[in-house]
């Protein structure tokens with residue numbers, strides 16, 4: 710994709726991978742819009758990147774998605790890149806034990822319903838733009854789940870599937886559909902300190918920008934790049950090792 714002169718919306722752009730991409734897109738000469746639930750996190754992002762445009766939105770809520778898409782396309786008619794990045798990760802009790810369903814539901818509504826619905830809502834607008842792109846942020850866990858976070862992993866597997874269908878269906882339109890597949894990255898996903906073993910955030914974000922510039926439509930980094938190419942036997946073996 711063209712890496713400058715875009716108007717880029719990054720959901721969940723106030724922290725982690727979203728903010729690292731926001732910094733790079735801003736530096737490359739793009740107008741960047743971010744959204745998130747926490748006002749204070751958006752304010753911190755805005756202090757670090759004064760040109761950011763911030764919206765406080767909860768993308769897990771259907772009504773908020775509808776209102777947000779109407780508002781942001783009216784206020785920023787040049788918006789041509791949607792990055793579905795917002796996500797949450799829960800570590801539920803073992804599945805044989807009683808569950809707090811609201812936590813599973815939140816993962817499904819944030820990580821899966823939101824990117825599907827936002828993609829569908831933005832398609833009519835994006836079709837009229839130059840160089841329109843939808844980028845969905847899935848996960849290496851889409852290919853080999855960690856069974857103790859089964860719902861998180863299924864949302865990412867389903868998002869991978871949806872992204873393939875979307876890309877195929879939009880082939881005849883100008884909209885490019887990209888899947889960005891992070892491995893474990895050192896962010897605060899799921900809570901502070903849970904991803905310190907992950908790869909360096911800046912290294913990962915730099916890699917993403919260079920893959921986007923090269924025009925790759927699906928890419929991972931390190932182990933997620935390996936996993937997206939694995940045979941069924943390799944996936945089974947990796948699954949067993951991960952879930953020991």
Ligand SMILES: NC(=O)c1ccc[n+]([C@@H]2O[C@H](COP(=O)([O-])OP(=O)(O)OC[C@H]3O[C@@H](n4cnc5c(N)ncnc54)[C@H](OP(=O)(O)O)[C@@H]3O)[C@@H](O)[C@H]2O)c1
Nearest residue numbers: 721725726745746747767768769795796848893894896898
């Ligand atoms: N870090 C990893 O190891 C890893 C690996 C694979 C995939 N990923 C994916 O990468 C994406 C970014 O995660 P991250 O690692 O950068 O973690 P992060 O720093 O926790 O970022 C997630 C962002 O999403 C926002 N968000 C969550 N729920 C939202 C909602 N309902 N509405 C709007 N915004 C919402 C959060 O802001 P608020 O809380 O303020 O809403 C936060 O800014 C996620 O989709 C995640 O699943 C991460």
